[in-house]
Amino acid sequence: MIYDLVRYQFVDESISSMKRENVLLVSLGCSWGKCAFCDYQDDKSSSVLACDTVNKKVLSQVKGREVGSSILEVTCSASYTELPFTTINYIRETCKEKGITTVILEGHYIYRDTNRFFTDFFEQYGIKTIFRCGVETFDEHIREDILHKGFPNVTAEDIAKYFSWINIMFGMEGQTLSQLEKDVATGLKFFDRINISIYTTVKNGPARDSKAIEAFYNSDLYKELKENPAIDIYDEWDEDNAHKVGHDEP
Ligand code: SF4
Numbered sequence: 001m002i003y004d005l006v007r008y009q010f011v012d013e014s015i016s017s018m019k020r021e022n023v024l025l026v027s028l029g030c031s032w033g034k035c036a037f038c039d040y041q042d043d044k045s046s047s048v049l050a051c052d053t054v055n056k057k058v059l060s061q062v063k064g065r066e067v068g069s070s071i072l073e074v075t076c077s078a079s080y081t082e083l084p085f086t087t088i089n090y091i092r093e094t095c096k097e098k099g100i101t102t103v104i105l106e107g108h109y110i111y112r113d114t115n116r117f118f119t120d121f122f123e124q125y126g127i128k129t130i131f132r133c134g135v136e137t138f139d140e141h142i143r144e145d146i147l148h149k150g151f152p153n154v155t156a157e158d159i160a161k162y163f164s165w166i167n168i169m170f171g172m173e174g175q176t177l178s179q180l181e182k183d184v185a186t187g188l189k190f191f192d193r194i195n196i197s198i199y200t201t202v203k204n205g206p207a208r209d210s211k212a213i214e215a216f217y218n219s220d221l222y223k224e225l226k227e228n229p230a231i232d233i234y235d236e237w238d239e240d241n242a243h244k245v246g247h248d249e250p
Contacts, residue, residue: 006024020073021072022072023058026055027076028078029041029077035148038205039202064097070102080105107134109159131164135166139179156186171208172199173208180196198234
């Protein structure tokens with residue numbers, strides 16, 4: 001089912017140190033589909049026409065040079081490999097037309113071997129590709145036994161061979177501030193940029209630990225991360241959070 005979501009946002013300097021445009025596209029569905037915290041994989045369609053129709057409309061909002069932006073971050077309800085090829089083409093055409101020179105694609109580690117094909121495809125138009133991986137945590141037990149991310153025994157070094165940005169998630173029962181601190185330290189050591197998502201409860205998923213989240217927002221760690229230009233913090237439950245892509249349409 002294709003949800004009614006905020007699918008485009010211009011992220012200016014008041015929101016992030018990296019000015020960019022964000023789009024949330026509709027995929028054909030996540031073939032992994034097992035991550036315990038994930039309900040956004042339901043935002044999909046098995047119809048290429050349906051995906052393309054929505055995605056074309058979302059991409060038509062990209063402004064590029066008009067707003068002084070040369071970076072487009074693409075997220076979808078699965079991995080970049082699970083967008084229709086026609087949509088991938090629209091992305092490239094949009095970049096060309098709007099003066100976008102860097103495209104960021106997000107996906108699961110299992111698709112790492114396909115990255116080079118995407119790099120080549122965008123490079124044909126002089127567009128650089130950055131790959132972002134949903135890691136969630138480097139705590140192997142939480143990542144694999146609880147979250148079912150599906151890449152056991154994979155280290156930060158392994159991931160960094162293919163991906164230069166990562167997602168970290170915080171706020172599930174069992175997660176601690178000290179683990180987040182370790183995740184961030186590892187993330188900053190091996191990767192260029194970290195997106196931290198504050199966990200939102202999903203049906204049949206892990207419980208949200210509101211106390212841990214409150215403790216995070218009151219911590220020195222939060223103040224430090226907020227000031228770090230290599231980090232963005234996303235929180236769907238925080239009305240004041242500036243990152244709006246993926247939220248329900250008001
Ligand atoms: S790989 Fe991504 S889209 Fe698929 S289930 Fe996991 S988090 Fe959700």
